[in-house]
Amino acid sequence: MKNVIKIIVSDIKRLSTNVVAMVVIIGLTVIPSLYAWFNILSNWDPYGESATTNLQVAVASSDEGIMIGSVELNVGDIIISNLKENTTIGWVFTDTAQDAVNGVYSGDYYAALVIDEEFSSNMISFLSGDIENPIITYYENEKKNAIAPKITAKVKTTIEREVDHAFVSTVAESLLKGGEYFATLDEEGNITGAGINKLEQLDSDLNGMITILDSYIALMDSTESISEAGEAITDSADTITELAGTMAEESQGKAAGVKDDVEQSKKNVDRKVENLNEKLSAVDSDVNTLNEKVAGLSLDVNVDYEQMQQSVEKIQEMWGTDQDGIYQLLLNVDAPDTEEGALAKDAITEYANVLNELISGLDEDVTDIQSATTKGEEDFNTAKEALVNNVAGILACTKNIRGQYSSLSSVGQEAIDAGSKAVEEVEKLINYNATSIDLVADNLDNYAVIMEQSKDSLVKSRDEAVEMESQLAALIAEIKAIGQNEAYQKVMELLQSDPDLLSDFISSPVDISDEYIYPVENNGSMTAPFYIVLSIWVGALIMSTILKTTVKDTTGMDNLKNWQCFLGRYFTTFVIGQIQTIITVLGAFLFVGIQCEHPFYFWMACAWTSLIYSLLLYSFTYSFGNVGEALSVVLMVIQVAGAGGTFPIEVLPKVFQVLYKFMPFNYSMNALRECIAGFYENTYRNCMLILIIYGVIAVFIGVTLYHPFKILNEKIESSKEKSGILI
Known part of the structure; x- marks a missing residue:
């Protein structure tokens, strides 16, 4: 252990007496933190309204409208009017559809929406039975940016939903208002009651007509008496x-x-x-x-x-x-x-x-x-x-x-x-x-002429009236039976309710209630674990590349062992890594302002991650030399692509889903996410414990594999020197 301490003291003296070395060390402590901070800030809130309003999407309406009776309907103009009140996207309303499309080709607009010329007429085509779906053409420039089309694509879905909502709402409201009219037609309370009243009145009139016809038939046999009666009435x-x-x-x-x-x-x-x-x-x-x-x-x-x-x-x-x-x-x-x-x-x-x-x-x-x-x-x-x-x-x-x-x-x-x-x-x-009474008297004078009509015609008319009255009575009985039906009563209750309320419900029957579990304030805080862990790895990678791992000055050291050299030289890497970490964490809290429910545990996870990563990458370089440095870069690339830092691991290729469980990024990021949004059971503790495995692997590589690879590393160094180009 004395040799370990002597190596540490020797390294500290050399660094403290060399100005250039101190400047390099200061740079090593700051550069990784800048990488983390600026990446977090650049991803702070790219999906928020303040950001998406800068994405320009052109909108043009070619809708010619349609006349319904004396009323002109232009759904395209209605959509344009509604979009002018929408601030989620930077809408640009062009004069013509061609201007909108040309803007997408030139890159002035990320996307364009063009409303078809027959949009309004197709919207109500179901009334004629020849149904045509109204069309809104969506143009998208996928060359300009990889993420922007994913954001602007939501515009397409939003407009489609709003048009569908407006259509269903209007139709439902019209039908229900019509139903409301029938349901409250008169004082009877519904159309059934009113219809029965009208039919019963008609039945009464038919009975009266039958009685009159019977009287006419009887009077046909006494025309003379009727004539005299007419004179008396006159x-x-x-x-x-x-x-x-x-x-x-x-x-x-x-x-x-x-x-x-x-x-x-x-x-x-x-x-x-x-x-x-x-x-x-x-x-x-x-x-x-x-x-x-x-x-x-x-x-x-x-x-x-x-x-x-x-x-x-x-x-x-x-x-x-x-x-x-x-x-x-x-x-x-x-x-x-x-x-x-x-x-x-x-x-x-x-x-x-x-x-x-x-x-x-x-x-x-x-x-x-x-x-x-x-x-x-x-x-x-x-x-x-x-x-x-x-x-x-x-x-x-x-x-x-x-x-x-x-x-x-x-x-x-x-x-x-x-x-x-x-x-x-x-x-x-x-x-x-x-x-008026004189007019009645004149009509009575003509009754004698009426009585001269054919008696057979009167009898036929009377028989038809009796048949009609019989059928009418049966119809009244059937309608009254319908009025007592339970289903009919429920329909009437529905029609008598609020048409506006029902139309809103029919057009949008489901109301989503948002309940956020472990809410995170912004996208920057969500991506902070990935970029901070990545900056710690990058810092450890730079140190393993710049700092020498071999101990050449062994003055005063007796019986020096490999493990002593490994641990003694690692101390400098460890201290610099911890300084990098504390600067990065403090900047994330005080400068960037990320959300964090447990700041102290957040720092502990970062410090522990720095210890494990710096030890692992140091062991690669210590035992494998330039091959170890290359291996550190390869592992970083694989983890950046497949550790689930930006996209869910489930959407990545199968090979990354398999490697994901073996990546140290996985456990470091999950520990930091627990600190940012809130703890769940023992997730934080488990992640920290799993990282110990990588520390054990690092010690094994540095202590055990150094000598087997020493000859290979010396040959690689010799070849690099002979090239005259490589360091």
Whole structure:
């Protein structure tokens, strides 16, 4: 062990006294960290909206639209309008489809979307039965960048989904709104109820028709009697005409009188409202005067309490409880026989009773103030406050009464207006023209001609009507049976629900709820394990290439063993590797700002990884020389390609899926991922333990295989020197 320590001390002295060596060592500690930091930053958030908006995708619509009735529909313009509000991609809206396609060929745009000329007409082609799928052509420049097409390809799926959603939503909404119309056709609640009513009315009309036809057939045998009856009816019609004329004249006169009565009632209501408002205003005026006097009350001021008492008596006299007093007028207020009228009258009565109590107690309040002037300031202020509160209550009640009475007057006015309108309608109804009866009489005169029709035709018509009525009755029974069907009831419930809500559900029935397990804030933090592990390997590779592994100066070292040389010279590599690691980790936290749930364990995993990688690559170079350096590069290339740092291992070729389990990158990255996003059971511990295997392999290679490969390494070195070119 003494020899190991002597080698370490010797290396430290040589490095500390050589300026060039120190500069190289400083570079070795910084360069790998820069590699990790800048790669993480370049991958920080390439799929975020702030980044993807810089990817230009051209959009052009050649849709000519279509006329549906008098309405023009252009789905292409609707898509363009919606995309202008979408900020996930850098949309470029060109004037023509050719401009968009040419931009993709030239590399100005990563992709282009061109809406077909017949897009709108094909969208609704299902209505004609000749279905044509609407087409949006997607052009993509895959030469410009390897990843960009994968990002812009999502645009194609997004637009297809939005168009499908809009189409299904519109169709579903239209159908459901139509169903809603049938489901709420009339007061019966659905089309079945309305249809049964119409059919039953038709059935009744057919029965009436059959009865009339039976009468005609019976009357055919007594044409003469019918003719005489027609003459009698004509005479009666003349009498009815004269009577109708007289009735119309009398009704018009009475209608005018009723209108006058309605107008007079309106005027009476207006006078009552005006009279009550005047009396309430007079009360308010006297109460306000009293309020001003009360406000000026003070022990230091002489007050004429007799005059104040007279003001109170005046208010009480106007309020009065006799027949002409305001109180009685309010209690006996006329209210329309409606719910609104009853509520308003109850409110007026309640306010009137409260106001009656307040006004009745005014004289007592004045007496209390007068007697309190001899008791002290506190009693005086208490009595004054009681009078002030009562006065405020009176003013509030009168204000509320006015509001309620105004409401009552409004309700009454509506009732009067309705009555006046009803009178006008009655006047229209009774003001008919007697010529209508004359027309009936003329038709009766022609009944004799009708009776001359063929009796056989009447019998045939009557039989057809009976058959029709029988079939109609059966149809009504079947429809009523449908209305009781449970499935039909469910359809009606569906049609009576919200069409907009159902159309949204049909067009998009599944709502995805995102639940992130071990969430990571950004893509940079996700890729950090790969680039940090790779930088540690690169740092170890550079050290194994630059630093010498053989110990040539053995002065003062007795019985030097190979394993002592191996461990003694490795110490320098170990220290530099740990400095590289701490700089890289601190920069990732403080400069780059990656997410990390467990920073301390993150550093431990990186430090442990640096120990294992530097030991492994050092042993390659120590035992195999230049062949070991080449082997280190090959292992790095294989792990960069197949360790699952950028793509899931499952999508890589089979050979990488097999080698993946043997790659140290795998376990180092998984340990760092545990620290970044959160621990799961013993994953972190297991990864750290597995890395020990590579450390054991490294020691075995360095200690055991050095001598077997020593002769080969010497020959390789000799050949390199003879070349005059290789170092």
